[in-house]
Amino acid sequence: MSEEVTIEVGLDDIDDAEALGRLVAHALGRRATDVPEWTVRRRSLDARRGSVKFRVVVAVGAGDTREPVGPPPKTVAGDRRVVVVGDGPAGLFCSYELARHGIPSVVVDRGRQVQPRRLDLRRLNQEGAVDVDSNYCFGEGGAGTYSDGKLYTRSHKRGDVRDVLEVLVEHGAPPDILIDARPHIGSNRLPKVVAALRERLESVGVDFSHLVIGHMSTIKQEDDPIGTHSAIARRGAFVGLDTVGHEMSRSHIPATEKVKMVQDLLDAGLEDHIVFSSDMGNRTHSKASYGNGFSTVLVQFVPKLLFAGVPERTIRKILVDNPRRFLAVEPKSS
Numbered sequence: 001m002s003e004e005v006t007i008e009v010g011l012d013d014i015d016d017a018e019a020l021g022r023l024v025a026h027a028l029g030r031r032a033t034d035v036p037e038w039t040v041r042r043r044s045l046d047a048r049r050g051s052v053k054f055r056v057v058v059a060v061g062a063g064d065t066r067e068p069v070g071p072p073p074k075t076v077a078g079d080r081r082v083v084v085v086g087d088g089p090a091g092l093f094c095s096y097e098l099a100r101h102g103i104p105s106v107v108v109d110r111g112r113q114v115q116p117r118r119l120d121l122r123r124l125n126q127e128g129a130v131d132v133d134s135n136y137c138f139g140e141g142g143a144g145t146y147s148d149g150k151l152y153t154r155s156h157k158r159g160d161v162r163d164v165l166e167v168l169v170e171h172g173a174p175p176d177i178l179i180d181a182r183p184h185i186g187s188n189r190l191p192k193v194v195a196a197l198r199e200r201l202e203s204v205g206v207d208f209s210h211l212v213i214g215h216m217s218t219i220k221q222e223d224d225p226i227g228t229h230s231a232i233a234r235r236g237a238f239v240g241l242d243t244v245g246h247e248m249s250r251s252h253i254p255a256t257e258k259v260k261m262v263q264d265l266l267d268a269g270l271e272d273h274i275v276f277s278s279d280m281g282n283r284t285h286s287k288a289s290y291g292n293g294f295s296t297v298l299v300q301f302v303p304k305l306l307f308a309g310v311p312e313r314t315i316r317k318i319l320v321d322n323p324r325r326f327l328a329v330e331p332k333s334s
């Protein structure tokens with residue numbers, strides 16, 4: 001095991017490798033020019049006794065590189081898949097751990113992916129409109145995705161925390177979290193880390209496809225709906241245009257724009273990824289209140305698509321074939 005020394009470093013010098021090297025040499029009783037190889041093991045800020053400085057634990061010696069704690073995920077294989085419900089930290093790391101063992105999993109979440117989820121937060125903050133499925137608590141990344149991502153814990157006895165930190169660094173978190181006593185990822189980076197983790201899992205075969213991302217028809221034109229729709233469809237998931245056929249209250253988008261969303265998806269060759277529904281819920285939507293009832297997609301929206309020139313066979317695919325694929329359950333192999 002290599003020798004460790006602790007040095008005290010001023011705030012201005014903490015990112016200065018030469019200054020750190022000189023302090024390491026001094027701590028070892030050597031001349032400032034006789035600096036051995038060294039690596040920072042741990043770093044904490046010490047504001048006691050009136051002066052603020054870093055306390056840095058340094059490992060001295062060549063070849064002080066640590067092997068990663070855990071293996072990378074493998075390409076998954078096999079007939080039986082684990083269904084992971086919830087794509088928060090627990091769900092993501094659950095499917096990551098399964099992939100390390102080559103075990104396939106399907107990850108489902110009630111909310112939206114981490115980038116479009118921002119649009120729901122913007123609506124929540126600016127208009128007070130709450131999407132019950134996609135908000136600060138629900139959606140890809142889970143509850144703390146838009147916090148600053150503090151990573152310290154006192155539960156060190158439950159497993160190797162470094163493994164989690166290494167996985168986060170591998171997917172875009174700053175390497176400093178491996179040495180900081182009070183590590184955090186940063187609110188600007190955290191959603192990117194979540195997206196990179198999902199992409200890594202997809203690349204080894206973890207399935208995010210039995211997933212409909214809902215409320216995709218409530219994205220305003222200026223927020224680039226087709227950008228979000230095609231990002232979702234490219235990952236194999238379904239784009240849920242699930243507020244079509246009637247007016248929505250605060251999240252109302254005119255029917256012309258919803259028809260355009262369908263046309264844009266068709267132009268992009270993504271017809272296999274569209275599903276419709278009407279988000280029925282208000283009393284005014286019911287037939288008893290002279291609304292269109294459950295037939296609103298067929299009675300209100302489909303005629304508009306036909307009028308806009310969408311072929312009947314395409315509409316059939318969206319209404320019949322796509323939901324059939326989405327809902328299909330593979331028989332278990334015994």
Ligand SMILES: Cc1cc2nc3c(=O)[nH]c(=O)nc-3n(C[C@H](O)[C@H](O)[C@H](O)COP(=O)(O)OP(=O)(O)OC[C@H]3O[C@@H](n4cnc5c(N)ncnc54)[C@H](O)[C@@H]3O)c2cc1C
Nearest residue numbers: 086087088089090109110111138139142143144147149150
């Ligand atoms: C504002 C805020 C800031 C935070 N900051 C930090 C921090 O800095 N550091 C820290 O360590 N912790 C922080 N936390 C706590 C941390 O976010 C949670 O401990 C962590 O998210 C729990 O992970 P989880 O995967 O168990 O659950 P969750 O993150 O809650 O994930 C559950 C997932 O399941 C989905 N889901 C729920 N119901 C269903 C359903 N019926 N079907 C399908 N999917 C469903 C949800 O959409 C969600 O994605 C913070 C929490 C909040 C709210």
